[in-house]
Amino acid sequence: MDFGFGPADEEFRTRAREWLDAHLVGPYTAAVGLGGPGSEHEGVAERRAWERELGRGGWIGLGWESGEPGESGGQGERAEPGERGEYGQQRASLTQQVVWAEEYARVRAPGRVGHIGENLLAPTLIAYGTREQRDRFLPAIARGDELWCQGYSEPGAGSDLAALRTAAVRDGAGWRVTGQKIWTSLAQDADWCFVLARTEPGSRRHHGLSFLLVPMDQPGRVEVRPIRQMSGTSEFNEVFFDGAAATEVVGGEGNGWQVAMGLLALERGVSTLVQQIGFAAELDRVLAAFLAGSGADDPVLRDRLVRQWAELRTMRWNALRTLGGQGDEGAPSVAKLLWGGWHQRLGELAVAVRGAAGAVGPYDWSAERPYQLDEEQRLFLFTRADTIYGGSDEIQRNIIAERVLGLPREPKEAAR
Structure with missing residues (x-):
């Protein structure tokens, strides 16, 4: 391209x-x-x-x-x-x-x-x-x-989204939603949430699901609980729906799985390239810290940094190839595998290039919280989840194996 x-x-x-x-x-x-x-x-x-x-x-x-x-x-x-x-x-x-x-x-x-x-x-x-x-x-x-947030994952239904239990029942022209979502980014600030819920009683797996639009400002019906992470921040949340009103269904009742999968495919568009621009800026910061530190002659670290640069270029060309219409059904999974592992390794490098100092951050003993994580330490801690959220590496490999390579599907019932 x-x-x-x-x-x-x-x-x-x-x-x-x-x-x-x-x-x-x-x-x-x-x-x-x-x-x-x-x-x-x-x-x-x-x-x-x-x-x-x-x-x-x-x-x-x-x-x-x-x-x-x-x-x-x-x-x-x-x-x-x-x-x-x-x-x-x-x-x-x-x-x-x-x-x-x-x-x-x-x-x-x-x-x-x-x-x-x-x-x-x-x-x-x-x-x-x-x-x-x-x-x-x-x-x-x-x-x-x-502002919007995404109500997909649930306890016990993260990467296996079809196992979700959140249910919605008809209430006049709308629905009442009851259940729990988890790892919901920005829910504490969102005005609306698009929720995948089961609207057909007794249905299983990807059947009987609907893509509903739920206003978040429903006191007593919608509760958001921040999840404190290793990094000390709380951008992820638990969201509890207790008969919350849903005003709209997208794509028709019972067609939620098709809409949800369509959304995940749309997610890997130009935003992938935008994400990589941010990655490049982070890599530049790590490289600057390496060159300014005492270990700038370490051949192992130099090799790891060069590899990070080369892999980022590879991800860019793969994203351009996909946007140019040359990708296949497994392209989104390939992209997730590439960037998840890459970003996690960058987080490790962000601490490694600073040596022992990477374990110590700025502190002020007179403050209420004297020790605070710095930017690179937060990068390290947050990226531990990169190979899990947004579809774990194991799930992405299964998608590639089954839908692209034509290998036998994993026996889900036996796996449980």
Whole structure:
């Protein structure tokens, strides 16, 4: 795939750079460099205000495709770049979306609090939702007004999502949802949650599931409990639904599995390249710490750093190949396997290059909490989960084996 940047892309780069330089000022400067995986607790109020600033500039939803009016189950034509979309967002080509991500990373703009709505729910509504659902929810996402979280995993139904037990029963025109979700990112700040629930009593596995939209502001019906992690932060949560009202179903009742799997496929789009830009910045920090330290001549560490750089380049080319339409059904699983292990090894390097000092962080004995983790220590601790969340390595290998290589399926009942 030829992924060079043309004159239109460079013009777009200039426009993006000028906008960021002009708007990432004043109160927003306090949030520069804050947020993102492992640091979602940082500067939430400032980052939410920044989300609305992005919305006013039309920088949310750059890659949204048009939907077929009044129909669900199929995406429309990709919008032409250079214009405004029907929900106020700028329209950008694939290369321009990458340009925007590069410029965003260049100025260390705040970690996005609206990425779940923009990159997961919105493409799903465009692919499977009705015109009414798109018109209701997409403008609020594009403005940065409404934040979303994802209600998939449950205790006992994480990687094996089809084993979920959260149930929803009909209540007039809507549903009442009862159950528990876990590892729900940003639930403490979200306005809405898209929930995969069992709507057909007695159904099993992927049958009888529906993709429901649940407002989070339901006191006594929705409870969010933060999960404190090794890193000391709590961006993941448990969410308990006790007869919570769900107002919408996406893709039709009983078709939740198809919609949920469609969402997971959409998740590995341009966002994969955006993620890698962040990885590159982290690698640069680790390399700088290595060169500044006393172990800069250590041949083993040098080899590990070179390998990290080479593997990151490989991930980039694999992502470009997939975006160019050259991937297969196993491409999302391959991408997850690649970045999960890579990022975990980077976390290990972040501590290793500092030697014994990597185990000691800044401290102030006069403070209430005298010892705090620094950025690299949080990276190390948070990345321990990279090969588990978002689909464990074991599950990804099973998908590749069964769906790509055609190997026999794992006997699930026997496995239990």
